[in-house]
Amino acid sequence: xxxxxxxxxxxxxxxxxxxxxxxxxxxxxxxxxxxxxxxxxxxxxxxxxxxxxxxxxxxxxxxxxxxxxxxxxxxxxxxxxxxxxxxxxxxxxxxxxxxxxxxxxxxxxxxxxxxxxxxxxxxxxxxxxxxxxxxxxxxxxxxxxxxxxxxxxxxxxxxxxxxxxxxxxxxxxxxxxxxxxxxxxxxxxxxxxxxxxxxxxxxxxxxxxxxxxxxxxxxxxxxxxxxxxxxxxxxxxxxxxxxxxxxxxxxxxxxxxxxxxxxxxxxxxxxxxxxxxxxxxxxxxxxxxxxxxxxxxxxxxxxxxxxxxxxxxxxxxxxxxxxxxxxxxxxxxxxxxx
Amino acid sequence: xxxxxxxxxxxxxxxxxxxxxxxxxxxxxxxxxxxxxxxxxxxxxxxxxxxxxxxxxxxxxxxxxxxxxxxxxxxxxxxxxxxxxxxxxxxxxxxxxxxxxxxxxxxxxxxxxxxxxxxxxxxxxxxxxxxxxxxxxxxxxxxxxxxxxxxxxxxxxxxxxxxxxxxxxxxxxxxxxxxxxxxxxxxxxxxxxxxxxxxxxxxxxxxxxxxxxxxxxxxxxxxxxxxxxxxxxxxxxxxxxxxxxxxxxxxxxxxxxxxxxxxxxxxxxxxxxxxxxxxxxxxxxxxxxxxxxxxxxxxxxxxxxxxxxxxxxxxxxxxxxxxxxxxxxxxxxxxxxxxxxxxxxxxxxxxxxxxxxxxxxxxxxxxxxxxxxxxxxxxxxxxxxxxxxxxxxxxxxxxxxxxxxxxxxxxxxxxxxxxxxxxxxxxxxxxxxxxxxxxxxxxxxxxxxxxxxxxxxxxxxxxxxxxxxxxxxxxxxxxxxxxxxxxxxxxxxxxxxxxxxxxxxxxxxxxxxxxxxxxxxxxxxxxxxxxxxxxxxxxxx
Numbered sequence: 001x002x003x004x005x006x007x008x009x010x011x012x013x014x015x016x017x018x019x020x021x022x023x024x025x026x027x028x029x030x031x032x033x034x035x036x037x038x039x040x041x042x043x044x045x046x047x048x049x050x051x052x053x054x055x056x057x058x059x060x061x062x063x064x065x066x067x068x069x070x071x072x073x074x075x076x077x078x079x080x081x082x083x084x085x086x087x088x089x090x091x092x093x094x095x096x097x098x099x100x101x102x103x104x105x106x107x108x109x110x111x112x113x114x115x116x117x118x119x120x121x122x123x124x125x126x127x128x129x130x131x132x133x134x135x136x137x138x139x140x141x142x143x144x145x146x147x148x149x150x151x152x153x154x155x156x157x158x159x160x161x162x163x164x165x166x167x168x169x170x171x172x173x174x175x176x177x178x179x180x181x182x183x184x185x186x187x188x189x190x191x192x193x194x195x196x197x198x199x200x201x202x203x204x205x206x207x208x209x210x211x212x213x214x215x216x217x218x219x220x221x222x223x224x225x226x227x228x229x230x231x232x233x234x235x236x237x238x239x240x241x242x243x244x245x246x247x248x249x250x251x252x253x254x255x256x257x258x259x260x261x262x263x264x265x266x267x268x269x270x271x272x273x274x275x276x277x278x279x280x281x282x283x284x285x286x287x288x289x290x291x292x293x294x295x296x297x298x299x300x301x302x303x304x305x306x307x308x309x310x311x312x313x314x315x316x317x318x319x320x321x322x323x324x325x326x327x328x329x330x331x332x333x334x335x336x337x338x
Numbered sequence: 339x340x341x342x343x344x345x346x347x348x349x350x351x352x353x354x355x356x357x358x359x360x361x362x363x364x365x366x367x368x369x370x371x372x373x374x375x376x377x378x379x380x381x382x383x384x385x386x387x388x389x390x391x392x393x394x395x396x397x398x399x400x401x402x403x404x405x406x407x408x409x410x411x412x413x414x415x416x417x418x419x420x421x422x423x424x425x426x427x428x429x430x431x432x433x434x435x436x437x438x439x440x441x442x443x444x445x446x447x448x449x450x451x452x453x454x455x456x457x458x459x460x461x462x463x464x465x466x467x468x469x470x471x472x473x474x475x476x477x478x479x480x481x482x483x484x485x486x487x488x489x490x491x492x493x494x495x496x497x498x499x500x501x502x503x504x505x506x507x508x509x510x511x512x513x514x515x516x517x518x519x520x521x522x523x524x525x526x527x528x529x530x531x532x533x534x535x536x537x538x539x540x541x542x543x544x545x546x547x548x549x550x551x552x553x554x555x556x557x558x559x560x561x562x563x564x565x566x567x568x569x570x571x572x573x574x575x576x577x578x579x580x581x582x583x584x585x586x587x588x589x590x591x592x593x594x595x596x597x598x599x600x601x602x603x604x605x606x607x608x609x610x611x612x613x614x615x616x617x618x619x620x621x622x623x624x625x626x627x628x629x630x631x632x633x634x635x636x637x638x639x640x641x642x643x644x645x646x647x648x649x650x651x652x653x654x655x656x657x658x659x660x661x662x663x664x665x666x667x668x669x670x671x672x673x674x675x676x677x678x679x680x681x682x683x684x685x686x687x688x689x690x691x692x693x694x695x696x697x698x699x700x701x702x703x704x705x706x707x708x709x710x711x712x713x714x715x716x717x718x719x720x721x722x723x724x725x726x727x728x729x730x731x732x733x734x735x736x737x738x739x740x741x742x743x744x745x746x747x748x749x750x751x752x753x754x755x756x757x758x759x760x761x762x763x764x765x766x767x768x769x770x771x772x773x774x775x776x777x778x779x780x781x782x783x784x785x786x787x788x789x790x791x792x793x794x795x796x797x798x799x800x801x802x803x804x805x806x807x808x809x810x811x812x813x814x815x816x817x818x819x820x821x822x823x824x825x826x827x828x829x830x831x832x833x834x835x836x837x838x839x840x841x842x843x844x845x846x847x848x849x850x851x852x853x854x855x856x857x858x859x860x861x862x863x864x865x866x867x868x869x870x871x872x873x874x875x876x877x878x879x
Contacts, residue, residue: 032832038846058832060749061843065567066828069717070748073724077731079746086847093570164554171568199451200473203554204848207450214452215465226848290847329568333384338556 030056031269034071035084036064037256041289042084048285049276055269064090071099076263081270083123084258087168089175091123091257092322100259103271111278111296115315116255125255125318126277126286128293130311131173132251133242134227135219136212145242148173148252149181151219152192160196161208161220165332168325169205169223173252174332175324176316180249183331190335201338206230212239228291228304243311250314254321255295256286348688352697355685356704358760362718363703366580374574377565381574385561392475393558396550397543399479400486404539407483408490409532411629413520416498417506419616420625427495428869430629433636434488434814435864437821437841439548440857442481443850444640445472446552478555482543484636489542489814490535493769496806497531498524501776503612516615530775533593534768538814541586541709541764558582559711572717579714586709590702641861647854655855659835663856664863667836670751670826671819672867674758675766678815679808681759682766686774687796705764712761712824719757720828724748754829761825765818766811773807774800813868820864837863 035042039061046057062070064085071078071094083100085091094100100122108117108124116125133145144155151160163170177186198217202208205226212220221244230237243251258277260270276282283299286292291305414420415427433441447453449472460467470476505523506516514522525532547559558578566575617625689701707715727747734742747753777800785791785799801808823838830839840856 036846039843041847060830060832061846062827063567063713065572066713066717066824069572070720070724070828073717073721074748075724075728077724077728077744079744079749089570166551166560166564166568168567200471201554203446203473203552204850206848206850207446207452210452211450214457216451229849326569326571329564330380330384333380338554 029054030058031081031266031273032079033057033059033082033084033258034067034080034261035059035061036067036090037061037084037086044289045277045282045286048282049273053272053276055273057273068094068097068099071261072097074263078261078263080261081264081266082258082273083261084256086129086256087172087321088125088255088257088318089168089172089322089325091118091255091259092319092325095120095122095259096322099262101262101264101267103260103267103274105271105275107275108278111275111283111298113295113297115313115317116253116295117257118259118319119317123257123259124274124278125257125295126283127256127290127295128253128287128313129169129256130224130243130251130253130293130313131169131221132224132244132311133219134209134212134222134239135242136215137238137240139215139218142240142242145219145244147245147248148177148221149189149245151221152189152196156196156219158196158198159218160193161198161211161217162193162201162337163205163208163220163222164201164203165329165337167204169254170221171325171328171332172254172318172321173221174328175321176252176314178324178328178331179316179320180314183327187331187335190332190337194335194337209237209239213237224305224308225291231304241308243309245314246312249316250312253293253313253318255318256292257295344691348692349694349697351684351688352700352704355681355688355759355763356700358719358756359704359707359763361722362707362710362715362760363580363583365718365721366576366583369573369576370580372573374565374571374577377569377571377574378577381561381565381578385556385564389556389558389561392556393544395475396479396482396555396557397540399476400482400543401536401540403479403483404487404490405532405536407487407632408535409494409525409528411487411632412491412494412498413524414625414629416495416502417516417520417524417612417614418625419614420622422626422629426626426629426633428873429633429637430491431488431813431868432633432861432865433485434817435820435861435868436485436637436640437548437838437857437860438482438485438546439552439845440644440841440853441485441636441640442478442549442552443853444643445477445481447850448639448643449477473554475555478550478553481549481553482546484632485549486539486542487632487636489538489768490532492810492814493531493535493772494528496769496810497528497772497776499612500803500806501527506612527776531769531772534772537590537593538708538765538768540589544582544586544709545711547711547713562711562714566714575714576718579710579718583706583710587702587706590706641858644854644858644861647851648858651852651855655852660837660856660859663835663837663840664859666834667820667838667860668863670754670836671816671864674755674762674819675812675815677755678759678762678766679770679811681763682770682811683804683808685763685767686770689771690774705767707760708762708764710761712822713828715761716757716824716828719760719825720748720753723753723756749829749831751831754825757825757829758819758822761822762815762818765814769807769811769814770804773804777803816867817864820860 042059046059050056064087067083068090071080071083083094095118102121112124117123135145174186174190202211205222208220208222209227209230211217224241227241245251258274260267264270277286278296280299283294283296287294288302291302293301411430415423449455456469502524505527506519509519509523545559547563550557550560562575562578565571565578685701685704689698727745731745781799785795790798821838823842826836826839827842837856837860841853844853
């Protein structure tokens, strides 16, 4: 091989590599979002924002835990301005690790109820995800149902279906139960659930709902939007939702939310985006696209979701779900809830 | 034969190639500096005993099943004539193109209690009917076997077709029957290739998260994710991953020890057509039925289900962007495969020319990334690369001040390819190494005497002998890259989308039926190269 030729080739390659390593999206009018909420749920919202304000939004999706490690590794050189997740626990974790910064905004404080945001204002919930009881309309009368805790009772032996404890939604549920009742009582309940299982735990809520419909079990605990998705395809699906713990602490809710990245260079622009997200139409769309509930109580709820009736949510701050999540995971391991 | 300069060259090559795999190992080692004692205590008491048993069982089941299935099918196709043989010879590779997690979801959907099969059986036979659960260790073993057996099948077939005829010939001249000849001569000669295939299967099984998560089996890998996602302890996750990698290293070392230094090399160049035995009557039907049954379970029936789901969502989801997704998937997978195979070849030669234990050991380490769960590997590699990027940025800032450009090394194709190398070098190395092992040293010496050495020896003597192995390596890496998710997810530039990433977007919120469309396209796009290359593997050697 000709030496000078390879030298020239080498320097061309280096130039090319440098060219592709320059950070994208650093123009003043662009925000960068790391989003654990998936593409089809966030893209329409981001596009709406660009149409209204002219501010472009670049985003990278991924698992929240992965995005948090990414933020940590990138440190002060991160291109990200905002972190968005589908679970309060991850936001709590990111805030704990100093990856999010407090935001002073009267608009956000007015629009988002206190229990759906960080007490330190480092993150805010923008939609609520309700996790409640689903039951077979053929084998269960709603009068038999009351609370999550009651599903540990002997009358449900061999009739309960649960999703795996690996899913964060169940970890959050158990974490808020710890916040409400303490570990000992919660462990008793979880052991009761495990006793009552009709079959091994499921990998997802959809499988679980299908299990109830097929007669594998009579009741289960699911996020309401999974039920909504099936209902849209099959209006005669023989399963209904029961709002748990009414008058007894309220339905367990988690959030999909976001916060401003600590090392963002566009704090003001990022805050404006969050404020926009907390208002009217944006709120309605953000929730409706996945049949969730708007965090802003003034925003209208999707009609199908509305038809399942009003409920009283648990007012325990969702940050507790993050703080107590490791304890919840350990508790579920001890109780044999896989 | 190898003078000092080439010894240094070999050492430098191996050292360089082991860097990508060493980076995440370093992250893991750094994590061990502050052990997550509390998490470990909990894991040891409540989690690890159970998952260790599950992982060992799963490894044993999948390893044995793929060994039997892959070798049997390879021998059937390589040495026999039966109806459909030509079709099956490449079609049996197709399950490679289906992502394991997708196959698992299809199996769970079709065979679970609420699925159509059990529902129909209950209607016919009564409500009390219970079949063995698909969401179980056994179910995961079946699914993993169906998607991983092609590794063994492909490598074994190449070995049978390149080295088998010689063994068969000799054994039969000694009066052995065909079956005995296979057992005593052909199989031993193909052992390095078969072992390489099984090693890949075992590493992939160790690192698998998708299949076991979909079928709800707790393994070492799920325990790693539980510590990370559930207990917010990335350090515990990295520490556990380091243990996993060490176990895998131990496994490959043990396999080497057992194999010993027996040379299974052929001293003949070129392809020798393996004489194929024509099967008649019942045995011909049995052969066709076996191949068809495997292909149906692993590919045809799952594809019908996926196509059915795809059609339901095509109207809303299928748009012109899919051309770009598919194009990008192919370009990334093809160029990634080239890089990985070239690296595997360099590694193979460097290690082959060496007697140093250290060098061989380091060569093993370079391929260990395949046994580390993808997301953990991606994070473990991302951290040091970002660290380097930030250091470089600092230097740049101090020279250029505020006019310095913002570097973004960690989110570029360069980083993506380094990570691919860390993860998939094993896949390229397996076939290349077993191919090199079949080239007898006498051949090198003969070439040396004729004055053919260095690059000329590679291109004129070895490459013709290695082509089958190199193509096999290329196909395996290509389809693996088509399906790859965590590394691409973590290191892609903004707006960079592939088919596998579409699958991720759909499944992130459990929309499995919507994930069918990009899954089908992964298979469709992956099939053509697999078919073309698989046919060439059969026609060259």
